Amino acid sequence: MSMDRAALTRAESWGLSFAGLAALLVGWTAVASSGLVPPQFLPTPLAVAERFVELTQKPFAGYTIQQHLVSSVGRYLMGFGLAALVGVPLGLAMGWFRWLDEVVSPLFEAVRFVAPIAWVPFAALWFGTGIGGPTLIIFMGAFPPALVNAYRGARFVEPRFIEAAQTLGAGSWRVITQVLLPASVPSIVAGLRISAGLGWQSLVGAELIVASSGIGYLLVKGQAGISTSTVMSGMIAIGIVGFAIDAMLRRVEAAIHARRGR
Amino acid sequence: MRERSGRRIAVALASVGATLVLWQALTATGVIPASRFASPREFWAALAQINGPGYADAKLWQHVLQSCKLVAEGFVVAAGVGVPLGLAMGWSRRFEAFFNPIFLLLRPIPPLAWIPLAIVWLGLGDAAKVMVIFVAAFVPSVINSYTGVRSIEPYLVEAARMLGVRRTAFVAEVMVPAALPHIFTGLRLSLQAAWTTLVAGELVGALRGLGQVLNAAAQDIYPAMILVGMVFVGLCGGAMTWMLWLAEKRAMPWRAA
Numbered sequence: 389m390s391m392d393r394a395a396l397t398r399a400e401s402w403g404l405s406f407a408g409l410a411a412l413l414v415g416w417t418a419v420a421s422s423g424l425v426p427p428q429f430l431p432t433p434l435a436v437a438e439r440f441v442e443l444t445q446k447p448f449a450g451y452t453i454q455q456h457l458v459s460s461v462g463r464y465l466m467g468f469g470l471a472a473l474v475g476v477p478l479g480l481a482m483g484w485f486r487w488l489d490e491v492v493s494p495l496f497e498a499v500r501f502v503a504p505i506a507w508v509p510f511a512a513l514w515f516g517t518g519i520g521g522p523t524l525i526i527f528m529g530a531f532p533p534a535l536v537n538a539y540r541g542a543r544f545v546e547p548r549f550i551e552a553a554q555t556l557g558a559g560s561w562r563v564i565t566q567v568l569l570p571a572s573v574p575s576i577v578a579g580l581r582i583s584a585g586l587g588w589q590s591l592v593g594a595e596l597i598v599a600s601s602g603i604g605y606l607l608v609k610g611q612a613g614i615s616t617s618t619v620m621s622g623m624i625a626i627g628i629v630g631f632a633i634d635a636m637l638r639r640v641e642a643a644i645h646a647r648r649g650r
Numbered sequence: 651m652r653e654r655s656g657r658r659i660a661v662a663l664a665s666v667g668a669t670l671v672l673w674q675a676l677t678a679t680g681v682i683p684a685s686r687f688a689s690p691r692e693f694w695a696a697l698a699q700i701n702g703p704g705y706a707d708a709k710l711w712q713h714v715l716q717s718c719k720l721v722a723e724g725f726v727v728a729a730g731v732g733v734p735l736g737l738a739m740g741w742s743r744r745f746e747a748f749f750n751p752i753f754l755l756l757r758p759i760p761p762l763a764w765i766p767l768a769i770v771w772l773g774l775g776d777a778a779k780v781m782v783i784f785v786a787a788f789v790p791s792v793i794n795s796y797t798g799v800r801s802i803e804p805y806l807v808e809a810a811r812m813l814g815v816r817r818t819a820f821v822a823e824v825m826v827p828a829a830l831p832h833i834f835t836g837l838r839l840s841l842q843a844a845w846t847t848l849v850a851g852e853l854v855g856a857l858r859g860l861g862q863v864l865n866a867a868a869q870d871i872y873p874a875m876i877l878v879g880m881v882f883v884g885l886c887g888g889a890m891t892w893m894l895w896l897a898e899k900r901a902m903p904w905r906a907a
Contacts, residue, residue, distance in 0.1 A: 396743050404747035412752055429771060487661070494662035495669060501884035503846040505762070508853055509868035509876040514686060589760035593850045596765060604763075608854075611766035619766045623759050631758040 431617040439617035440624060448618060449609035451601060453625055460591060460602040461629070463519055467526025468587045475534030475583070476576055480568050482535075483542025484560060496535070504529035504586070505593045512598045522594040522602070529590030530583035537579020541572025577644055581637045588630045603629075688874035696874035705875060706866035708858050714886060717848060717859040720776060721890070724783025725844045732791030732840070733833055737825065739792070740799025753792065761786030761847045765854055774855040779848060786847035787840035794836025798829030831905070834898045841894055845887045860886065 396404070413433055419425060420432040427435065443453040451459075482489040507528050511521040545568055553567045595604020603622055610618030670690070676682045677689035688696065700710045708716075739746045764785045765778075772778035802825065810824045826833075852861020860883050867875035 396747060401743070401747045404744055405751045408748040409751050409755075490658055490661035491665045494665050498666070498884070501888045502880050503849050503883055503887060505846055505850040505853065506864060506880045506883040509864050509879075510687075510873075512868060513871065513873065513876070589762055592760050593762040593846075596762065596850065597853050607763065607766040611770050614770055616767065616770055619770060623763045623767065626760065626763045627755075627758040630760065634758070 428614055429616055431620070436617050436620045436624075439615075440621040443606075443618065443621050449601075449606050453603075453606065453621065456601060456603045456606045457625060457629060460595065460604070463522045463594075463599075463602065464526060464587060464591045466519065467523040467591065468530050468584060470523070471527050471530035471534050471583055471587065472580060475531050476538045476580075479535040479538025479540075479576075480542045480564055480572065483539045483545075483572075484564050484568060489539075496532075500532050504590045508594065508597050511594070517598045517600055521598040522591060525594035525598075526587045526590045530587035533579045533582035533586065534576075535579075537575045537582070538572060541575030541579075542568040544575075545571040574641075574644060574648070577637070577641050581634065581641060584633050584637055585630070588626075588633060592626055684873070685871065686873065688877050692874035693877050696872070696878045700863070700875065700878060706858070706863050710878075710882070713858055713860050713863050714882060717852065717861070718886060718890075720779045720859070721783060721841075721844050721848050724780045724848075725787050725841055727780070728784045728787035728840060728844070729791050729837055732788045733795045733836070736792040736795025736833075736836070737799055737821075737829065740796040740829070741825065746796075753789070757789060757793075761789075761843055762850050765847070765851050768851070769855065774857070779851045779856070779859075782847050782851050783844045786843040790836045790839035790843060791833075792836075794832045794839065795829060798832030798836075799825060801832065802828045830902055834894075834901070838891065838894055841890055842887070845883075845890060849883055 416430075417432050417434075420427065420430045420435075431439070440453070445452065447455075449456070478492070482492055504525055507525050508521075511524040515521045515524055542564075549567050549571060550563060553563050558566065591602075592604045592607075595602040596608055599605045603626055607619055607622040610616075610622060674690050677684070677687060677692075684692070696705075697710075699705055700713075702709075704710075704712075706713070735749070739749055761782060764782045768778035768781045772781060806824060806828060810820050815824065848859075849861045849864075852859040853865050856862040856865070860879055864876060864879040864883075867873075867879055
């Protein structure tokens with residue numbers, strides 16, 4: 389039997405990686421410039437790059453691409469921040485007070501099954517299309533992992549830490565803030581990383597439907613104008629920001645693990 | 651232990667019951683205006699309407715069937731292509747080196763961002779929905795199958811090699827079973843992503859489906875029907891996850907769940 393698990397030399401590995409990307413770009417360029425597909429539907433990679441640069445200078449759908457990103461990130465920080473501010477304390481409290489866990493869990497599980505994006509109609513009806521509507525949808529996407537991970541973190545704290553604190557006379561408030569919270573930080577940060585990703589994804593969905601500015605709105609306007617290069621430029625910008633958010637939180641995570649000597 | 655779980659169920663029922671009573675009270679007294687949220691009675695009326703005469707050009711079961719059909723199509727194609735590709739990437743370093751950069755490039759783009767592109771390319775019909783579902787479901791299938799193969803203990807591979815297992819038998823009897831827990835994790839994530847993406851796709855534009863029910867209800871400012879749509883989005887999502895869980899139990903009887 390021939391096992392293909394043999395290690396590659398560095399040169400082979402780089403060569404193949406390069407070949408993969410090159411195949412993608414060459415194939416794309418070939419199809420786009422063959423004339424089989426009108427450039428309006430499939431622009432060449434170069435045309436997309438040019439369009440991206442143009443979007444940074446000339447306003448499209450009211451704003452330049454940077455301005456769209458700024459309004460998107462503003463909504464995103466609101467929704468994500470609210471989810472973290474409500475989800476983490478509630479999760480910790482549910483990990484400590486059994487009655488709260490028993491009361492909230494069934495409602496939470498029921499609501500959680502509904503995809504965040506399905507909140508769009510109520511978001512628009514209750515909060516409009518400015519900042520409130522999209523914020524609710526981002527919140528709905530980012531809230532569950534923030535809560536669940538804080539809860540799990542608090543539930544799996546070593547009982548002897550809690551017992552020690554209680555022996556020393558700590559009440560519920562001090563147990564939660566000075567024992568459960570610090571002990572759950574790794575779990576909380578891991579949850580917030582998932583929250584951040586889902587929140588960004590929900591933001592894009594929200595802006596496709598209920599917004600009058602933002603990067604998702606740019607996509608919709610590009611779609612309406614059948615401008616594939618605009619749509620692709622928007623997708624690239626979304627990918628870059630999403631990647632940057634994740635990279636930032638990964639660094640926070642690594643720093644926390646390093647400080648805890650893991 | 652038994653007493654504890656009994657208490658848990660009782661509190662859960664009480665909690666849900668209290669929420670329903672609160673819902674009735676707040677809507678009946680007008681604390682929550684009827685234009686913002688539906689009362690239980692309106693909810694049942696909307697449910698009866700969509701079941702009987704229909705809403706947004708179809709009855710409820712037709713909308714549900716349409717949405718589930720599209721998810722099934724996109725999901726099956728994505729898993730059918732994604733799982734073998736992930737397994738191959740996990741097994742062959744050449745495959746991995748070739749495909750990995752492409753994945754790194756595409757992965758940060760959320761599936762929902764593909765919706766406008768799909769509409770430009772394929773219009774508002776079923777084909778565009780299947781395309782975005784495919785994109786949404788493909789990436790988790792590939793990545794988790796890949797992780798599954800990479801996490802196989804080396805001694806299993808060495809033992810198989812020593813016993814002279816043939817390649818096809820190795821794939822069928824060692825590699826796939828060992829990677830199966832990860833593969834199912836991937837499929838579960840794929841299915842969730844597929845469902846969310848479909849609902850979003852239908853909200854952006856569709857002729858039929860649960861997303862279209864939500865869309866029409868939002869335009870008619872019909873809170874009761876919005877609620878009906880949301881409840882069924884949740885129920886269908888839950889039912890799909892449950893079916894996948896049943897498949898998982900059948901496929902891995904050696905794992906006591």
